[in-house]
Amino acid sequence: MASVALTHLDPASRAAARGWSDLTIRNLFIIPTLVFLIIFNIFPLIYSLGYSFTNFAANRSEPWQFVGLQNYRELLSDDHIWSNFIITAKYVIVSVAGQMIVGFGLALLLNRSFPMKGLITTLLLLPMMMSAAVVGLFWQLLYSPSWGPINYVFGLGDFAWLSNPDSALYAVAITDIWMWSPFVMLLSLAGLSAVPQHLYEAAAIDRAGWWYTFTRITLPLVSPILLIALIFRTMEAFKTFDIAYTMTTQPTAELIAIRLYKQAFQQWDTGKSCALAYIVLIMVLAITNLYVKYLNKVKER
Amino acid sequence: MAHIELKNITKKFGGHTALTSLNLEIADGEFFVLLGETGAGKTTTLRLIAGLEKPTEGQVFIDGVDVADWGAAERDVALVLQQYSLYPRYTVRENLEFPLKPKIRRLPDAEIKDRVARAARTLRIEHLLDRKTDRLSGGEMQRVSIGRAIVRKPRVFLMDEPLSALDAKLREALRTELKNLQMQLGATFLFVTHDQIEAMSMGDKVGVLNHGRIVQTGTPQEIYNNPRDTYVASFVGSPPMNLIDGKLVDNRAVMAPMNFELPLSGAGNAADGRPLVFGIRPEDVYLESGAPVEAHVHDVENHGVEKILTLRVGDTMLRATVPARTDVEIEQPVRFAWNPDKVVLFDKGSGVSLRHAS
Numbered sequence: 001m002a003s004v005a006l007t008h009l010d011p012a013s014r015a016a017a018r019g020w021s022d023l024t025i026r027n028l029f030i031i032p033t034l035v036f037l038i039i040f041n042i043f044p045l046i047y048s049l050g051y052s053f054t055n056f057a058a059n060r061s062e063p064w065q066f067v068g069l070q071n072y073r074e075l076l077s078d079d080h081i082w083s084n085f086i087i088t089a090k091y092v093i094v095s096v097a098g099q100m101i102v103g104f105g106l107a108l109l110l111n112r113s114f115p116m117k118g119l120i121t122t123l124l125l126l127p128m129m130m131s132a133a134v135v136g137l138f139w140q141l142l143y144s145p146s147w148g149p150i151n152y153v154f155g156l157g158d159f160a161w162l163s164n165p166d167s168a169l170y171a172v173a174i175t176d177i178w179m180w181s182p183f184v185m186l187l188s189l190a191g192l193s194a195v196p197q198h199l200y201e202a203a204a205i206d207r208a209g210w211w212y213t214f215t216r217i218t219l220p221l222v223s224p225i226l227l228i229a230l231i232f233r234t235m236e237a238f239k240t241f242d243i244a245y246t247m248t249t250q251p252t253a254e255l256i257a258i259r260l261y262k263q264a265f266q267q268w269d270t271g272k273s274c275a276l277a278y279i280v281l282i283m284v285l286a287i288t289n290l291y292v293k294y295l296n297k298v299k300e301r
Numbered sequence: 302m303a304h305i306e307l308k309n310i311t312k313k314f315g316g317h318t319a320l321t322s323l324n325l326e327i328a329d330g331e332f333f334v335l336l337g338e339t340g341a342g343k344t345t346t347l348r349l350i351a352g353l354e355k356p357t358e359g360q361v362f363i364d365g366v367d368v369a370d371w372g373a374a375e376r377d378v379a380l381v382l383q384q385y386s387l388y389p390r391y392t393v394r395e396n397l398e399f400p401l402k403p404k405i406r407r408l409p410d411a412e413i414k415d416r417v418a419r420a421a422r423t424l425r426i427e428h429l430l431d432r433k434t435d436r437l438s439g440g441e442m443q444r445v446s447i448g449r450a451i452v453r454k455p456r457v458f459l460m461d462e463p464l465s466a467l468d469a470k471l472r473e474a475l476r477t478e479l480k481n482l483q484m485q486l487g488a489t490f491l492f493v494t495h496d497q498i499e500a501m502s503m504g505d506k507v508g509v510l511n512h513g514r515i516v517q518t519g520t521p522q523e524i525y526n527n528p529r530d531t532y533v534a535s536f537v538g539s540p541p542m543n544l545i546d547g548k549l550v551d552n553r554a555v556m557a558p559m560n561f562e563l564p565l566s567g568a569g570n571a572a573d574g575r576p577l578v579f580g581i582r583p584e585d586v587y588l589e590s591g592a593p594v595e596a597h598v599h600d601v602e603n604h605g606v607e608k609i610l611t612l613r614v615g616d617t618m619l620r621a622t623v624p625a626r627t628d629v630e631i632e633q634p635v636r637f638a639w640n641p642d643k644v645v646l647f648d649k650g651s652g653v654s655l656r657h658a659s
Contacts, residue, residue: 201353202386206400206449207374216399220390 052274071275098177103184136246168250191222303456310359336500337510379450576649585643586621592638
């Protein structure tokens, strides 16, 4: 199958002069990547699966034992872990929904010609290009109860965004929305500009109003690319660590990734944290699978 | 149904002038064809009427009302484009229903059903109604897009080269269908094309557009028999009118470069001695053994019912349409004459026909 897709080597090329076949060249390109993937991704993945069935601890030299499914059993019956999952779910829903709305809204605004469009688009993309840890630290300053600009602008007095247990998680979600809406915007813009102009003209001639045109033409045509943005953002939001970790220590904002980090590198419960990592992985895979199924359905229509 | 008038329309796109003080009047219920080459400004004219573009100068009137401030929706026109513009992902039925369903002017369901059914019957696409539009052939797509125009009963139908993406057979069939449809609906049609055969066969009236100006408006017969200038003469007709430089001397046409003469009656003496262009349709050039001019057959094109000969006199080529049974060979010497009543005289400098100039 694969060899059918290969193009034939130009007999005058240098590669041909060295006696290489197109298969050799294909292998030259692919093998380094494969080796890299196996060493740094596949191998640790399988190795950690092994650890997840043991009581191994990376900071101790004592021999470890095989404990079967005990790690999984303990994790799945631990209320603390479940509350972490619920926190994560809330966070994913709020931050992804926010990013989709803000990002798509911005894309709708930008999808026309106006002066300095390129410059404005680039500036809007900046948050996404920053390091998440830096973003977290800056927003910590912005949220500062006594002299932070956010409380000043909205007249909220000394409201403690990040140390109030009710608001900490949402404060982090707002930061995440600020940082990642541009990503949704970029994908949406690509989708919107791929809608042929003549369809809008035809709709105008057919006397369709703005909302009718938007729901009947724009949305169905950009929905596949919006779904792709949704998949990416959900996966990323599910494993958010850096922003949340730098911004707050509130237990109400303890996402599953933070829990995992603490278990692995503060409690040094390596075997158990491998098991937890696998639980998270399976969940993300399940959610992504649902999306991809739905995406294929949307595309078929 | 509506009467349309364009007054002094100029349209510029940046530094490029697409239309220059264009005047056009289309009567109610008329099939008007706008004929011109690519880039002549035909599509721009349509888009101005549809309200998709605003004129730089001038006014558009629909039924005597200046529609400058009206958007496309308010003008109530239908536009059929060359690229069909069907809404993707929808079935044919959903496409036909689209213009009937916006909330503001939503029709009762029974009425929608009835109109869609009637349009489908008229265009013979009933069997396609539940098919997705991406599974249609070009001809079917174009029918659906015409269908979307007729379900709405608009005041004017604007058609932008709707047939030019179709293959020849289908184009001929749809040509007749469209003409019938227009008569059946009694609607005003503005049809844009670069194909002079479409223009001649469909139009009640034809407007010839050249470089953003209307050169001539008239019935197809007027345009064909009495072209206003050499541009129209050479654009309309297949093969086009023969245009030969010459002078008029004593009721005889004297062709300047290679000195052949032909009799010409009724031109009067006004044009005597002045540099002219003589225009004669190929079907008005005939071969005859005793005819005044000798030529060589340069090329023969057999069209079945007739042959189109290219004759060579000196360096000048001219075409003659002769019956298919005429037996000629390439390089054979023949003698030809013209029908002197059918000759059109153009001024050499301006290219304008003397009949139109006076």
